[in-house]
Amino acid sequence: MALKGNLKDFNVTQLFNLVNLARKTGALTIEGRDKRAEVCFKEGRLVYASLNGQERGLIGMLEKAGKISSEQSRVIRARSRSNADKELGLLLINAGYVTQEDIVRSVRAHTLDVVYVLFTWTDGSFVFEPNKLPSEGAITVPINLENIIMEGSRRVKEYEMLQNELPDLDLALKFTERPDSRLRDINLTVEEWRVISFINPRNTIRQIAKANSMSDFKIRRIVYGLLSAGLVDLFIPEELKKVATASEAVSAPPPVKRSLILRLIDKVKRM
Amino acid sequence: MQTVKIVVTGPFNAGKTEFISSVSEIEVVSTEQKITDGAQVVKAQTTVAMDFGRITVDDDLVLYVFGTPGQKRFDFMWDILSEGMLGFVVLVDSARPETFREAKMILDRFRSYSPTPYVIAANKQDMENAWPPEDLRIALRAPSNTKVLSCVATDRQSVKNVLLELLYSILE
Numbered sequence: 001m002a003l004k005g006n007l008k009d010f011n012v013t014q015l016f017n018l019v020n021l022a023r024k025t026g027a028l029t030i031e032g033r034d035k036r037a038e039v040c041f042k043e044g045r046l047v048y049a050s051l052n053g054q055e056r057g058l059i060g061m062l063e064k065a066g067k068i069s070s071e072q073s074r075v076i077r078a079r080s081r082s083n084a085d086k087e088l089g090l091l092l093i094n095a096g097y098v099t100q101e102d103i104v105r106s107v108r109a110h111t112l113d114v115v116y117v118l119f120t121w122t123d124g125s126f127v128f129e130p131n132k133l134p135s136e137g138a139i140t141v142p143i144n145l146e147n148i149i150m151e152g153s154r155r156v157k158e159y160e161m162l163q164n165e166l167p168d169l170d171l172a173l174k175f176t177e178r179p180d181s182r183l184r185d186i187n188l189t190v191e192e193w194r195v196i197s198f199i200n201p202r203n204t205i206r207q208i209a210k211a212n213s214m215s216d217f218k219i220r221r222i223v224y225g226l227l228s229a230g231l232v233d234l235f236i237p238e239e240l241k242k243v244a245t246a247s248e249a250v251s252a253p254p255p256v257k258r259s260l261i262l263r264l265i266d267k268v269k270r271m
Numbered sequence: 272m273q274t275v276k277i278v279v280t281g282p283f284n285a286g287k288t289e290f291i292s293s294v295s296e297i298e299v300v301s302t303e304q305k306i307t308d309g310a311q312v313v314k315a316q317t318t319v320a321m322d323f324g325r326i327t328v329d330d331d332l333v334l335y336v337f338g339t340p341g342q343k344r345f346d347f348m349w350d351i352l353s354e355g356m357l358g359f360v361v362l363v364d365s366a367r368p369e370t371f372r373e374a375k376m377i378l379d380r381f382r383s384y385s386p387t388p389y390v391i392a393a394n395k396q397d398m399e400n401a402w403p404p405e406d407l408r409i410a411l412r413a414p415s416n417t418k419v420l421s422c423v424a425t426d427r428q429s430v431k432n433v434l435l436e437l438l439y440s441i442l443e
Contacts, residue, residue: 004400005368010410018409164372167379177415233414256275256357258442260332264275265438267328268431271294 003128007032011161012118013152015126017228020044020145027132032124039115040134046148047133047140049114058085058092058103058139065106067098084137108141112148119152146186146229153225154189162220166227169206169216172237173199173223176230186229195222204237276335277437278352279322280377281362282370286394286424287338288322290362293430295324295336346380353381358388358441360433362424365393365401368410375411388440392422392433 003018007030015028023044030037040048059080063073076097080088089103134140156162188196191212198208209219226232279287292299300323322338337352353359359381363374381389391413393404402410404419413419418436423429 009369261442
């Protein structure tokens with residue numbers, strides 16, 4: 001079943017977070033006025049990206065990366081009988097134009113260029129089609145999404161969006177319990193590492209910001225990135241729980257007997 | 272006679288009134304009014320105070336099911352309705368991602384009242400564009416131990432299942 005929506009309601013960071021955490025395979029197509037992008041994922045990793053108006057083929061990527069000259073590019077295009085990048089890549093390696101490493105790096109750089117452009121899009125409809133992958137001939141380079149999400153969140157400029165996503169700075173952070181969390185593989189800035197070093201059940205986000213002399217905007221942006229990359233979770237700190245429990249003493253219902261709930265269950269089952 | 276209550280909350284047009292109607296033994300006491308703002312394109316009437324359904328267990332015990340008003344300007348009712356509840360259901364229209372942000376806000380607000388058990392019902396799963404419950408969990412940033420259940424509010428069996436899961440959570 002395809003997932004559909006608009007970036008106004010569910011932005012690119014959230015979409016990548018969904019793909020990452022659910023380890024999805026499929027193609028995400030985003031369309032807006034005069035723009036269209038297709039991004040493919042395999043088991044939660046980015047494998048392919050293309051943007052209309054940009055060079056999609058391997059030759060263009062290699063030229064952009066400075067691995068071949070524009071003259072070489074023109075000659076290869078004129079002589080090439082195949083449109084399939086994989087086949088073309090093999091021919092170029094065998095002919096000594098480039099190495100396999102050159103190709104992997106160029107495709108990776110192109111893919112990242114495309115997705116970082118997407119993080120600036122705030123409007124446009126999207127469709128995620130499960131299990132759809134790029135054509136057989138396309139060269140795919142798997143890239144972990146955590147770093148991309150962190151980089152994307154560093155480019156966020158809208159305070160209102162961050163406030164919506166993270167309204168309460170009096171919550172604490174904890175490292176996610178996902179066993180495949182890969183903190184050691186993530187490229188973090190010094191400021192992000194500072195925040196990480198203060199993660200502790202006793203420290204609220206507000207206290208972490210204060211300790212590091214960070215503005216509300218900065219701490220929200222960093223925490224938003226860490227949350228979106230699936231590295232940390234939010235939780236209510238113990239101190240706040242105690243205060244809440246004390247204030248709820250008046251309004252909370254008296255403890256309900258187990259037998260009463262069992263009667264309710266029995267009734268609902270018989271309905 | 273002992274009465275207990277469960278609250279059904281969620282964004283505008285999530286299906287709260289239908290949810291309660293599917294299991295209530297009385298015709299739902301619904302305070303619906305004609306919509307006078309832009310929301311009219313989505314539906315013609317909305318709940319301004321509360322929906323109210325009843326399930327009589329026996330002579331000594333009655334379960335009331337309250338639905339909160341979906342429109343944000345009536346959110347002052349949420350605090351009143353949530354007082355003394357056994358647990359709550361957050362109903363989300365799975366086919367309208369534009370409401371997920373509000374659903375998350377409602378979920379956070381209700382969770383802040385007290386550590387009351389709750390479940391999330393991913394409603395309108397019969398619609399073509401419905402997001403699956405597991406995707407909805409990620410979209411709402413719901414904890415991994417929170418139940419996110421498939422639901423079709425017009426289907427009595429589906430609503431019963433959501434209520435049962437909530438009651439099992441209360442029992443834990």
